[in-house]
Amino acid sequence: MFIINCPYCGEREQSEFKAGGEAHIVRPKQPTELSDDQWAEYLFMRKNIKGVQFERWVHVHGCRKWFNVVRDTSNDMIKAVYKMGEKPPSI
Amino acid sequence: MKNNYSLFSLLKNAFSYHENWEKAWKDPEPKKEYDAVIVGGGGHGLATSYYLAKKHNMKNIAVVEKGWIGGGNTGRNTTIIRSNYLWDASAGLYDHALKIWEGLSQELNYNVMFSQRGVMNLAHNLQDVRDLKRRTHANRLNGIDAVYLNTEQVKKFCPIINTSPDIRYPVLGGTLQRRAGTARHDAVAWGYARAADEMGVDIIQNCEVKGIKRNGDSVEGIETTKGFIKTKKIGVVTAGHSSVIANMAGLKLPLESKPLQALVSEPVKPIIDTVVMSNAVHAYVSQSDKGELVIGAGTDDYVSYSQKGSHDIIEGTLNAILELYPIFSRMKMLRQWGGIVDICPDASPIISKTSIKGLYFNCGWGTGGFKATPGSGDLFAHTIANDEPHKLNAAFNINRFVSGDLVDEHGAAAVAH
Numbered sequence: 001m002f003i004i005n006c007p008y009c010g011e012r013e014q015s016e017f018k019a020g021g022e023a024h025i026v027r028p029k030q031p032t033e034l035s036d037d038q039w040a041e042y043l044f045m046r047k048n049i050k051g052v053q054f055e056r057w058v059h060v061h062g063c064r065k066w067f068n069v070v071r072d073t074s075n076d077m078i079k080a081v082y083k084m085g086e087k088p089p090s091i
Numbered sequence: 092m093k094n095n096y097s098l099f100s101l102l103k104n105a106f107s108y109h110e111n112w113e114k115a116w117k118d119p120e121p122k123k124e125y126d127a128v129i130v131g132g133g134g135h136g137l138a139t140s141y142y143l144a145k146k147h148n149m150k151n152i153a154v155v156e157k158g159w160i161g162g163g164n165t166g167r168n169t170t171i172i173r174s175n176y177l178w179d180a181s182a183g184l185y186d187h188a189l190k191i192w193e194g195l196s197q198e199l200n201y202n203v204m205f206s207q208r209g210v211m212n213l214a215h216n217l218q219d220v221r222d223l224k225r226r227t228h229a230n231r232l233n234g235i236d237a238v239y240l241n242t243e244q245v246k247k248f249c250p251i252i253n254t255s256p257d258i259r260y261p262v263l264g265g266t267l268q269r270r271a272g273t274a275r276h277d278a279v280a281w282g283y284a285r286a287a288d289e290m291g292v293d294i295i296q297n298c299e300v301k302g303i304k305r306n307g308d309s310v311e312g313i314e315t316t317k318g319f320i321k322t323k324k325i326g327v328v329t330a331g332h333s334s335v336i337a338n339m340a341g342l343k344l345p346l347e348s349k350p351l352q353a354l355v356s357e358p359v360k361p362i363i364d365t366v367v368m369s370n371a372v373h374a375y376v377s378q379s380d381k382g383e384l385v386i387g388a389g390t391d392d393y394v395s396y397s398q399k400g401s402h403d404i405i406e407g408t409l410n411a412i413l414e415l416y417p418i419f420s421r422m423k424m425l426r427q428w429g430g431i432v433d434i435c436p437d438a439s440p441i442i443s444k445t446s447i448k449g450l451y452f453n454c455g456w457g458t459g460g461f462k463a464t465p466g467s468g469d470l471f472a473h474t475i476a477n478d479e480p481h482k483l484n485a486a487f488n489i490n491r492f493v494s495g496d497l498v499d500e501h502g503a504a505a506v507a508h
Contacts, residue, residue, distance in 0.1 A: 019391075045343040075397055
């Protein structure tokens, strides 16, 4: 359990949020031209990093807005929070 | 040749105050080269090495373990064993394991305390009833014992369950697999280690893998904290850390690693002689031979390797336990812990070759790998030795995420994720 600093609401308990997995996986621009391998890569394959990971969260029991979090998955320490569409911080 | 454990050896050693038991396994330094190296000294990894040596005559092999054997998820799970999965592929896989469990203590000459006390899965709404009835029929068609129980039969089988119709999620029925049950998790790791060691397998503890050396499309060996080990075949069985090892080889896996928690209560006299699981309210409970209630909680929904987990998950589980078993309301919980489980998108495991020659993965067991330990080891050994899957694990190849031929077992996985 940890505290997440929602960019819209401020600090709240993690249980108010839902994790949305790895961030910055771009939806293919031309889905019809993708091979099965490329689809599998987009849909299923994940870095699943032990260490600093860029991920999406939604404040599901709050403002219900999506945003990005940079978190160390080995100890759950949050390094940065930034809004959707903003440039990821260099960490 | 090791001495067999028996009543006579127990008596003999009693006379010397149990100070002269021989070591169950050696503690060797790694050799320069092996025919195969298994990464991960949990139950699955040790079982793999045992079957490689026993059935495929590969004696020059090693198991490398970052910590101590059985110290990961093998020592952290809630020890439940069952095979009542929905799809044919899963039924084949898990019942293969259950059949080996039934003779495992004798085969290993090590008491794994396998106890076929039955596993009951509860239904709390109409859809649960439909799903569990469907699963019962599917199980029977696959030769797996399963019966559907109505509320009265559930109450009769486990009298401490609150079957009152006015609780928040009333018990509408349940399924029962009588051949299912529990086993002593540490004993499984130790029994396989002792048996594998006897056949010449090197079990190397405190040896962390730091890198995988590749030569083009095939493997050459592993870099470890105890130096480089040359080998042509690497079998990775590292549960929550599977992606970490895969990344070393430049592979990506369809896995997310999440904390899964369990807790035990203070020990009490026998009160529940079976295993009761409930998907819908997320509570499952059994009682260990020491008398502790063993309670499994759910996974957190975020990726983490912290082996901790969140408090609200435990709170939700205990809420459900108290509603279903009011008799436990004054029980004190003694210990709580977390393990990191690697979850596949279809809640089924991967026992497979990879695009890199000589690199094999056995992962994705998610929240329910313990029950499959012997079968997983047997089939993974077959896959490594023959460079081809056994027919029972052919469906659990890594390419199913490309072909779309998934084995969706979210319903039977028992832990929602």
